[in-house]
Amino acid sequence: MRIHPSFEDLSAHHDGEAPEWTAHVASCATCRAQLADLAALSATVAGPIPAATAGLDPVADALAAYGADASRSREAPTDGGRKGHAPWGLVHSGEAPVGNPDRSRWTGWMTGASAAAVVLLVAGVLALVVGGGDGDDTTTALTDQSGQEWVPRSDSAAPGVAGPTEGGRAGADINGAVFGGDLGEIPDTTTLVARAGPDLRAGRDRAAAGAQTTTAPRAPTGGVGGIAPPTPGVVGSRPCEMQARDQGGDLGPVVYYASATRQGVPAAVLGFAPVGGPITVQVRAQPDCRFLLAASLP
Amino acid sequence: MTADAGRRPQGRPSAVASLPDHELVIAAQGGDRVALDALLRRHHPRLRALCLRLTGDPTDADDACQDALVSLVRGLARFDGRSTFATWAYRVTTNTCLDELRRRRRRPAPGLSEDGSAMGTPGEIFAPGAGDDAALMAPDTGETVANRLDVGDALGRLAPDFRVAVVLRDLCELSYVEIAEVLDVPVGTVRSRIARGRAALLPLLGGNPPRAGKRRRS
Numbered sequence: 482m483r484i485h486p487s488f489e490d491l492s493a494h495h496d497g498e499a500p501e502w503t504a505h506v507a508s509c510a511t512c513r514a515q516l517a518d519l520a521a522l523s524a525t526v527a528g529p530i531p532a533a534t535a536g537l538d539p540v541a542d543a544l545a546a547y548g549a550d551a552s553r554s555r556e557a558p559t560d561g562g563r564k565g566h567a568p569w570g571l572v573h574s575g576e577a578p579v580g581n582p583d584r585s586r587w588t589g590w591m592t593g594a595s596a597a598a599v600v601l602l603v604a605g606v607l608a609l610v611v612g613g614g615d616g617d618d619t620t621t622a623l624t625d626q627s628g629q630e631w632v633p634r635s636d637s638a639a640p641g642v643a644g645p646t647e648g649g650r651a652g653a654d655i656n657g658a659v660f661g662g663d664l665g666e667i668p669d670t671t672t673l674v675a676r677a678g679p680d681l682r683a684g685r686d687r688a689a690a691g692a693q694t695t696t697a698p699r700a701p702t703g704g705v706g707g708i709a710p711p712t713p714g715v716v717g718s719r720p721c722e723m724q725a726r727d728q729g730g731d732l733g734p735v736v737y738y739a740s741a742t743r744q745g746v747p748a749a750v751l752g753f754a755p756v757g758g759p760i761t762v763q764v765r766a767q768p769d770c771r772f773l774l775a776a777s778l779p
Numbered sequence: 780m781t782a783d784a785g786r787r788p789q790g791r792p793s794a795v796a797s798l799p800d801h802e803l804v805i806a807a808q809g810g811d812r813v814a815l816d817a818l819l820r821r822h823h824p825r826l827r828a829l830c831l832r833l834t835g836d837p838t839d840a841d842d843a844c845q846d847a848l849v850s851l852v853r854g855l856a857r858f859d860g861r862s863t864f865a866t867w868a869y870r871v872t873t874n875t876c877l878d879e880l881r882r883r884r885r886r887p888a889p890g891l892s893e894d895g896s897a898m899g900t901p902g903e904i905f906a907p908g909a910g911d912d913a914a915l916m917a918p919d920t921g922e923t924v925a926n927r928l929d930v931g932d933a934l935g936r937l938a939p940d941f942r943v944a945v946v947l948r949d950l951c952e953l954s955y956v957e958i959a960e961v962l963d964v965p966v967g968t969v970r971s972r973i974a975r976g977r978a979a980l981l982p983l984l985g986g987n988p989p990r991a992g993k994r995r996r997s
Contacts, residue, residue, distance in 0.1 A: 485990075488974055488977075488978055488989040488990060489970060489971060489974035489975075492970075492973055492974035492977055492978075493955075493970050493973075493974070496948060496954075496955065496973070498954070498955050498970065511990075514987070515987070515989065515990065518981055518986040518987050519977060519981075521986060522949075522977055522980055522981055522984060522986055523948075523949040525930050525984055526832065526930060526934070526945060526946060526949035526950055526980075527949050527950045527952075528930060530824075530827070530828040530831055530832075531831065531837055533827060533837075533841060537841065539823065539827075539841065539844055539845045539848055540816060540819045540820050540823055540848060541816075542845060542848075543819065543845055543848035543849045543851075543852055544812070544815065544816060544819070544852065546849055546852075668838065669838050669841060669842060670841070670845070744882075772849065774842075774845070775845075775849075
């Protein structure tokens, strides 16, 4: 009488994890047939993987999302190699641990709710001070969740220009950046690049032309509560921009912004164009500025 | 020149690409972007393949993979080298995919347990709880045997816990100990999930159904 291994035994033996059954398998045609099926199954699971979408470079995109653009690689700093050293300032205290999305979503919701309350409060105060508007005011102040104003440049903003959440006209110029309007739902990076690309490049070209006559603006720093004060000609007061800069490195000036949704989450789209570097575009949730998606353009 | 500096890649991508993972990790933790780029590019194809097998959809896989890469970049400073970089990367990627699956609330077809008993009503998400790790099978196994499924479809019929175990073994070629580390479960659970996942997959992919699960005499 022979004792045959269970299927679990055979499966483990197939993986080299149950060598005690080697002698039995060598002399048992039934078990060898089952092992052949297992080998075929494993080969199928490991089989050909469809290629990634052409034109995408997820590694570059992931690096670009935090300002570590691989295409502009630099030598390591001289103190490299220390364990625990946070490279590129990528790790920040507000980062949620991997595998705990519920917590991050909850804390994000709390942050968002608080920010929304501030927005409503500031909007109410502004309405009282300014005395309201009829919607045709070309200098309508855009207010973000921090209460910072984002004021269209009076020399370029077209009538009806509004902020991303107000459905403004695409192509308008606000604080030197091109406004791309509402991009709608962004399911993937391909769509993001397709919809934002033309205006992004226009914004980059415009910024490059401006840089020939003026000093390239530096990323704003300081300000109350970590939010830089509005800087003329620079979109520097957006918390999402500040968060991107906190997490990244030399992103360059913002040359483009738009609104969108990502899996139904309202989002801000920010395009950065460092001098001499590739354009990067980030999609960040509103109002908590949580990173959602990024892509780079040549 | 310090020992670390001597090991550090010197910024030439071709030279960096030939370095082993642990040296790239040290360099990347020190801020070397070339090393980080090389490290991610080395592992990206397998990570994307893992995402594709776990999510079952190329677009979802690309999204999940990018999220995982971002998580790897974010968390690299905290990677302490107790496991290999590959194992850690698989863990991060697997968690990202599972999060994605939970978030999108994929609903597999209603299934039967191995003994044929109903496991739920249509639309219900089957996730094995403690002590209940029965794999999902298609509702009409006889028909699906005749009409062999695509591997992605077949994997999609498994509960995520079984799918992950099978894919980490057959695609990523991790040992049971490594899979246990990735999934944070005992090795015996890994062994059981792989076997039960395979038992469910075999008939779906045209193989012979497994024999009875217990050891038998003849």
